[in-house]
Amino acid sequence: xxxxxxxxxxxxxxxxxxxxxxxxxxxxxxxxxxxxxxxxxxxxxxxxxxxxxxxxxxxxxxxxxxxxxxxxxxxxxxxxxxxxxxxxxxxxxxxxxxxxxxxxxxxxxxxxxxxxxxxxxxxxxxxxxxxxxxxxxxxxxxxxxxxxxxxxxxxxxxxxxxxxxxxxxxxxxxxxxxxxxxxxxxxxxxxxxxxxxxxxxxxxxxxxxxxxxxxxxxxxxxxxxxxxxxxxxxxxxxxxxxxxxxxxxxxxxxxxxxxxxxxxxxxxxxxxxxxxxxxxxxxxxxxxxxxxxxxxxxxxxxxxxxxxxxxxxxxxxxxxxxxxxxxxxxxxxxxxxxxxxxxxxxxxxxxxxxxxxxxxxxxxxxxxxxxxxxxxxxxxxxxxxxxxxxxxxxxxxxxxxxxxxxxxxxxxxxxxxxxxxxxxxx
Numbered sequence: 001x002x003x004x005x006x007x008x009x010x011x012x013x014x015x016x017x018x019x020x021x022x023x024x025x026x027x028x029x030x031x032x033x034x035x036x037x038x039x040x041x042x043x044x045x046x047x048x049x050x051x052x053x054x055x056x057x058x059x060x061x062x063x064x065x066x067x068x069x070x071x072x073x074x075x076x077x078x079x080x081x082x083x084x085x086x087x088x089x090x091x092x093x094x095x096x097x098x099x100x101x102x103x104x105x106x107x108x109x110x111x112x113x114x115x116x117x118x119x120x121x122x123x124x125x126x127x128x129x130x131x132x133x134x135x136x137x138x139x140x141x142x143x144x145x146x147x148x149x150x151x152x153x154x155x156x157x158x159x160x161x162x163x164x165x166x167x168x169x170x171x172x173x174x175x176x177x178x179x180x181x182x183x184x185x186x187x188x189x190x191x192x193x194x195x196x197x198x199x200x201x202x203x204x205x206x207x208x209x210x211x212x213x214x215x216x217x218x219x220x221x222x223x224x225x226x227x228x229x230x231x232x233x234x235x236x237x238x239x240x241x242x243x244x245x246x247x248x249x250x251x252x253x254x255x256x257x258x259x260x261x262x263x264x265x266x267x268x269x270x271x272x273x274x275x276x277x278x279x280x281x282x283x284x285x286x287x288x289x290x291x292x293x294x295x296x297x298x299x300x301x302x303x304x305x306x307x308x309x310x311x312x313x314x315x316x317x318x319x320x321x322x323x324x325x326x327x328x329x330x331x332x333x334x335x336x337x338x339x340x341x342x343x344x345x346x347x348x349x350x351x352x353x354x355x356x357x358x359x360x361x362x363x364x365x366x367x368x369x370x371x372x373x374x375x376x377x378x379x380x381x382x383x384x385x386x387x388x389x390x391x392x393x394x395x396x397x398x399x400x401x402x403x404x405x406x407x408x409x410x411x412x413x414x415x416x417x418x419x420x421x422x423x424x425x426x
Contacts, residue, residue, distance in 0.1 A: 018038070018078075018079075019070070020038025020040060020070060020079060021042075021069065021070060022038070022039050022041070022068060022070065023036050023037070023039070023068055023070055023073065023075055023079060024037055024039050024050075024063055024065065024066075024067045024068070024082065025037075025063070025064040025065050026050060026061035026062065026064065026082070027061060027062055028059060028062075030123070030125070030173075032172075032187045032188065033189065034064045035061075036075060036079060037050075037080050037081065037082045038070075038075070038079035038080070038081050038082070039067060039081065041067070041085075042067055044063050044066065044082075044085075045063065046063055046066060047062060048062070048085060048086075049061070049062055049063075049085065049086035049090070049091065050062075050063060050082050050083075050084070050085055051082070051083045051084050051085070051086050051090060051128065052080060052081070052082050052083060053081055053083055054080060055080075056127065056132070056134065057127035057128070057129070057131065057132055058083070058127055058129055059127060060086050060090055060091070093128060097128070097130060101124045101126050101133070102124075104124045104126075104133055104156055105121065105123070105124040107152070107155055107156065108121055108124060108148075108152060109121055111148055111152060111155075112148065115147060115148055117143055117145065117148065118139060118140070118141070119137045119138070119139040120137055120138045120139065121136075122137055122138060122170060123135075123173065124136075130158060132158060132159040132160075132161065133158055133159070133160055133161070134161045134163060135160070135161070135163070136163050136164075136165055136173075137162065137163075137164060137165075138164070138165060138166070138167065138170050139164055142164075143164070145162055148162070149162070167217040167218055167219060168186060168193055168217045170217065171187070171215070171216045171217035172184070172190075173187075174187075176216040178221070178223075179212075179215075179221075180223075184215065184216055185222050185223065186217075186222060190222065193222070196219065196220040196221070196224055196225055197220070198213075198220070200220075200224040200225060200228045201213055201224060203228055203231045204224070204227065204228070204231045205231075205235070205241065205257055231259065234259040234277075235257075235259060238259075238277065238280060238281060239254055239280070239286050240254075241254060241255075241256075241257065242254060242255075243286055244286070244287050244288070245266065245280075245285060245286050246284065246285045246287050247275070247279075247284040248283070250268065251268060251287065252267060252268050252272075253266065253268065254266055255267055257277065257280070262276050262278070263275075263276065263277070264279075264280045266280075266284070
């Protein structure tokens with residue numbers, strides 16, 4: 001039976017308060033760690049096969065150590081009992097259940113494909129007496145498997161349970177090797193899953209790359225939780241990554257920190273320094289709203305101080321004097337240069353502004369003349385079309401009169417033709 005399901009149902013509904021004199025660790029064929037069971041048999045040895053009672057039913061397991069007295073090692077929770085030693089018939093039934101479980105797994109996959117259900121079947125396990133079979137599957141959403149249960153009951157003829165698990169439980173069942181080169185923590189020793197958040201990676205000053213921070217299950221790695229409390233204590237009072245600080249009279253930007261090696265790197269446009277974490281906490285002061293110059297830019301040697309605003313240098317007030325390196329770096333920043341350029345930009349003369357109006361008026365007149373010419377052209381084309389239409393019938397009449405081989409048909413009424421004939425005779 002799956003370890004993920006066994007842990008979810010480790011505590012039975014009815015608590016057995018029976019006190020056993022000995023406790024023995026028992027491991028099952030598909031689990032990665034042993035479980036404690038109570039027993040009265042003191043002569044059990046490591047490697048013995050025993051029949052135990054679990055929340056899912058009767059199962060066969062293997063003892064991992066000799067029994068220990070509950071007086072020296074009291075259990076933390078009620079224990080399930082060891083029923084007996086496994087006989088030869090129990091071992092044969094256990095081996096036969098493996099083959100029957102494989103056949104049941106194929107049957108379940110066929111029915112899932114026939115019903116087109118979106119579920120990924122993981123395992124199938126029989127109890128020792130084959131009175132119950134447990135199917136474990138992974139699905140993104142809840143699956144309506146009522147029709148699947150009806151079909152499986154008709155083919156397997158036993159009690160059937162379908163259990164859905166998550167991606168982390170699937171990784172525990174399958175197992176694997178992590179980025180550290182060791183077996184995954186979930187399948188090696190972890191009893192329950194902790195809540196992992198991206199803030200734990202931020203506390204450890206890690207690059208927020210989800211691919212590198214994810215484990216075999218696709219979720220954030222469990223090991224981010226292990227050192228989170230220590231990093232919270234070590235990083236308390238430190239400036240954020242990328243913050244601007246003033247250190248020994250110069251402005252820097254924090255580019256990297258490593259609390260384990262007790263080193264921090266700060267740099268500006270001219271140089272960089274490697275200082276200790278303690279110096280970064282005590283000697284460096286965070287300066288907000290300061291923009292550092294880019295690499296390669298040179299700061300002016302002398303800047304005139306504005307007496308009204310000492311922190312903002314300006315050229316039009318005060319007396320020139322040499323400033324501190326922090327003020328020089330601020331004066332060399334792009335924001336200060338842009339402000340000075342806008343302040344020193346000369347205003348346009350009034351004559352240039354007045355000359356723009358006649359130019360705009362000439363453009364408007366040219367546009368009006370173009371529209372007038374276009375309208376005249378359209379009127380000329382229209383009159384030419386009318387003249388051609390009026391000339392065409394007269395030309396046909398002349399050809400009909402002059403040429404006896406041409407017959408001109410008229411669709412006028414008889415009364416109109418008679419009136420025209422009388423008019424021609426008159």
